[in-house]
Amino acid sequence: xxxxxSKFIKTPKKKKNFFISFLNKILVCLILVISCLIMMKKNNxxxxxxxxxxxxxxxxxxxxxxxxxxxxxxxxxxxxxxxxETVFNEKLTYxxxxxYYDGYKLIVNDKYLVPIIESGIxxxxxxxxxxxxxxxxxxxxxxxxxxxxxxxTSLKLYxxxxxxxxxxxxxxNNLYLVFEKNQEFLKFEDYIKN
Amino acid sequence: MKTILKIKFDxxxxxxxxxxxxxxxxxxxxxxxxxxxxxxxxxxxxxTILGFKLDKIIIYPYGGLTKFNNLENTSLNKEIIMLLMxxxxxxxxxxxxxxxxxYDYLKNYHLSILIFxxxxxxxxxxxxxLNIFFNKIFSYKKSFYLSIFISILTIISLIIYCLYFYYNIxxxxxxxxxxxxxYISFKxxxxxxxxxxxxxxxYNFPFKKRKVSKSIYDFSKECYHYIDFYEExxxxxxxxxxxxxx
Numbered sequence: 001x002x003x004x005x006s007k008f009i010k011t012p013k014k015k016k017n018f019f020i021s022f023l024n025k026i027l028v029c030l031i032l033v034i035s036c037l038i039m040m041k042k043n044n045x046x047x048x049x050x051x052x053x054x055x056x057x058x059x060x061x062x063x064x065x066x067x068x069x070x071x072x073x074x075x076x077x078x079x080x081x082x083x084x085e086t087v088f089n090e091k092l093t094y095x096x097x098x099x100y101y102d103g104y105k106l107i108v109n110d111k112y113l114v115p116i117i118e119s120g121i122x123x124x125x126x127x128x129x130x131x132x133x134x135x136x137x138x139x140x141x142x143x144x145x146x147x148x149x150x151x152x153t154s155l156k157l158y159x160x161x162x163x164x165x166x167x168x169x170x171x172x173n174n175l176y177l178v179f180e181k182n183q184e185f186l187k188f189e190d191y192i193k194n
Numbered sequence: 195m196k197t198i199l200k201i202k203f204d205x206x207x208x209x210x211x212x213x214x215x216x217x218x219x220x221x222x223x224x225x226x227x228x229x230x231x232x233x234x235x236x237x238x239x240x241x242t243i244l245g246f247k248l249d250k251i252i253i254y255p256y257g258g259l260t261k262f263n264n265l266e267n268t269s270l271n272k273e274i275i276m277l278l279m280x281x282x283x284x285x286x287x288x289x290x291x292x293x294x295x296x297y298d299y300l301k302n303y304h305l306s307i308l309i310f311x312x313x314x315x316x317x318x319x320x321x322x323x324l325n326i327f328f329n330k331i332f333s334y335k336k337s338f339y340l341s342i343f344i345s346i347l348t349i350i351s352l353i354i355y356c357l358y359f360y361y362n363i364x365x366x367x368x369x370x371x372x373x374x375x376x377y378i379s380f381k382x383x384x385x386x387x388x389x390x391x392x393x394x395x396x397y398n399f400p401f402k403k404r405k406v407s408k409s410i411y412d413f414s415k416e417c418y419h420y421i422d423f424y425e426e427x428x429x430x431x432x433x434x435x436x437x438x439x440x
Contacts, residue, residue, distance in 0.1 A: 061218025068217055073362030075217050076226060077256055077306040078299075121218050158220050 057182055058138065062120040062160070066140035090115045090164060094175070101130055102185045103146060103178030112170045117145055119163040122155050131176050135168065137161060143186065148176035200250045210255035225291060226256075226303050229284055233311070234258035236283030241276045256368060257311055257318075266390040267399055270326050270416060277319050277326075281308060313352070315345040317375045333407075333414040334390060335383075342380060349373050387411075395430040 040047045068075055092115055094106040116137065123144070124136035131148035135155060138144050153168035155161065179186035214223045234251050237260040242248055246268070249261040260280075288304040312320035321341060328337030352369045356362060391410070393399075405417040410433060413419055419426040 059216075061216070065217035065219070068213075073360070073364065075213055075219055075364070076222055076303060077310065077365070078302055156221075158218060160219075 058123075058144065060138055060142045061123075062138050062140045063142045065121075065160075092117060097188065100176060101178075102180075103148075103176055104188045106175045106177060108170060108173055108175050110170075110173045112173070112175065114147060114150055114167045114170060114175060116161050116163055116165050116167050118143070119161060120145075122157055122159045122161060125153075125155065125157055131178075132171065134176075137167075142181060143191070144178075144180040146176070146178035146180070148178070149174050200248060202250055202252050204252055204254050207253055207255055221297075222299055222303060225295075225297075225300055226307065228291065229287060229304060229307060230256075230258050232287040233280045233284040233307075234260050237276060237280040240279040244272045244276060246272075246276065256307065256364075259317075265393050265397075266386060267393050267397075267415065270329060274323065274326055277323050280319060281311065284308060314341075314348050315372050315376070316341050316379060317372060321345055329415045333412050334387065335411065337414075338383060342376065345376055346373075349376070391430060392434070394426065395434050 036050070040050055065075065090113070094108045097104050097106045099105070118137070118139035118141060120137045120139035122135065123138045124134065126134065128134045128146075128148065131146070133150055134146050134148040135150060135153060136144055136146050147167055149171050150168035151171055155167065161167075177188070179188065179191050214220065230253065234253065238248055238251055241260065241262050246262040246264045249263045252259045252261070262276075284304070285308070288300070292300055311318055314324045315321040316325060321344075324344065325337060325341040328340050331337070332340065349369050349372055353366065356366045356369065391413070394413075399418075401416055401418045403417045405414065405419050407413060407419045407421055409421065410429060413426075421429055
């Protein structure tokens with residue numbers, strides 16, 4: 001065959017062996033993990049860094065999402081969402097509050113409809129000791145707010161919720177709130193000024 | 195089993211996946227992925243039923259692409275059915291999903307994908323449908339130029355809409371990507387037209403419509419042509435044999 005012609009004829013590619021490439025990836029992962037472990041054993045600072053950053057701190061989805069929305073527009077395509085705005089739009093009202101374990105106990109009306117204080121993403125739903133049924137919402141400012149002693153919620157895990165929309169109903173006239181940021185509990189007065 | 199292995203993910207899809215992971219949009223993303231996947235499956239399954247040869251399915255962040263290895267001279271009506279079945283299947287899956295999971299945002303995402311897909315841009319479903327309707331009236335090249343013109347107009351209006359009314363960088367990237375795809379298809383026009391002619395030279399298509407055309411570059415789809423008392427086949431024989439001798 002001519003040299004000119006053979007240039008344009010496709011030579012069939014050699015098929016990659018799936019098993020070997022998969023094994024290579026596993027080996028690279030193993031090297032990374034073992035080197036991290038050795039570093040943690042030798043270096044105490046690195047150990048502290050890893051234990052706080054990887055095992056204790058939360059990654060704030062809502063904060064990053066808010067930042068992206070602010071500078072680049074929404075992540076997913078949205079057609080229009082203004083028509084489906086919720087009617088429920090209230091501020092938190094209470095009679096008095098005092099501290100309770102890590103957070104605060106608010107005295108509210110019986111069967112009070114709780115509004116969401118700061119918009120964010122739902123990261124936990126379930127029972128916690130001393131609090132009862134708790135919903136944790138990770139806010140766009142990076143602060144986790146625990147709403148405890150509530151029932152009748154329609155929220156599900158990893159839903160994005162808006163400020164002022166309906167969260168749930170209190171079981172009696174007590175509402176427990178906890179403000180947490182990176183393992184530290186914030187003061188109620190600092191967080192809500194009014 | 196073979197068709198399952200033909201699904202491929204574009205590299206931009208992995209970047210998008212990372213973005214989804216960081217912003218915590220797991221649930222809406224899964225619904226969008228299901229909608230896109232069934233949309234493409236609708237194209238692929240109807241295509242294979244109609245006798246097209248499936249090449250591969252590529253999945254992009256906001257939509258997919260089903261590639262067929264078919265002839266340029268395939269029946270236009272068959273192609274219309276193939277193109278329409280994607281959105282129809284997507285609507286059906288939306289109603290099924292809406293029956294089981296009642297989320298407010300589901301309708302929003304479904305409509306945004308559907309409307310984007312039906313925009314008159316040549317590499318999207320809407321643009322391809324428009325191209326086929328043009329092909330029913332005009333010649334091959336004329337309809338191609340017309341649909342390219344309309345696509346460029348819509349892309350420019352999309353970019354203006356993006357910059358001034360609804361700021362979204364993802365949509366901006368997407369419109370630039372579509373513009374790039376348009377450029378590639380414009381560059382490949384002469385090759386696809388040669389393929390169109392070569393198929394007519396090699397095979398005997400049973401076309402019922404007859405048409406008189408001025409030159410060989412003026413042919414239209416689903417028509418048998420006459421040029422100056424000569425039949426199309428004679429002309430094509432002459433054309434390709436001259437080419438081969440050179």
